Amino acid sequence: MKPLTLVFGGSRGIGAACVDALLKSGSDVAFTYTSEAVTLDGARAYAVDIRDAGAVDKVFERAKEDFGRNVNAVVANAGINVPPTPVAQCSDEAFRSLVEVNIVGAFNVLRAAARDVTDGGAIVALTTSLVRHAVPGVGPYSASKAAVECLVRSMAKELAARQIRVNAVAPGPVDTDLFRAGKTDEAKARSAAMSPLNRIGQPHEVADVVAFLLSDKASWVDGQIVQTNGGLI
Secondary structure, eight states: OEEEEEEEEESSSHHHHHHHHHHHTTTTTEESSSOOOOOOOTEEEEEETTHHHHHHHHHHHHHHHHHSSSOOOEEEEOOOOOOOOOGGGGHHHHHHHHHIIIIIIIHHHHHHHHHHSSSOEEEEEEEEEETSOOOOTOOHHHHHHHHHHHHHHHHHHTTTTGGGGEEOOOSBBOHHHHHHHHOOHHHHHHHHTTTTSSSSOOOHHHHHHHHHHHSGGGOOSSOOOOOOSTTOO
């Protein structure tokens, strides 16, 4: 029987690339979106606000009903960013939005995954290489993703007795709508220059690593933060 993977935040960008990569790997896939209904061939979609813990729990129930079995793997990709702003100028509203989605929302997803993923399954969360590579203006965003990495590392030890592996993928700049929003060509060029390969990553380059970490080929990879960033160190 095919594994069943649930991708939170799978309607566009890296999330949509993850859905595609997982379908190609032979998994059944369900994914969530927040606003506009999205259709991706071969996958089932659910509208979910990850800030609502009850709604997150319900998705696992719906996937089980629709596919007739429990979820084997989870990708915690749903998240937001805000325009780069120095800490001193970051508004209460912007920071609270990051906390509510990127920390509370991710916590809701990871907690539900820890409870509901089948024994022997796998969980991958998406964070950012900027947790380790300091850049002016992204402190609040990076901080919200650092919290996710702390959850991942603890969960890897907490779920080891059930043989559930928990890892994170921390991309560098990737060519998505979220990345391009509000950026000039000059800003994009600066982002590309952060990598010695002098380019911006593509969503599929991150998604392929996520799919690998969820597969049996990564059976000895647990509690790791894998940086898909083209050599940004």
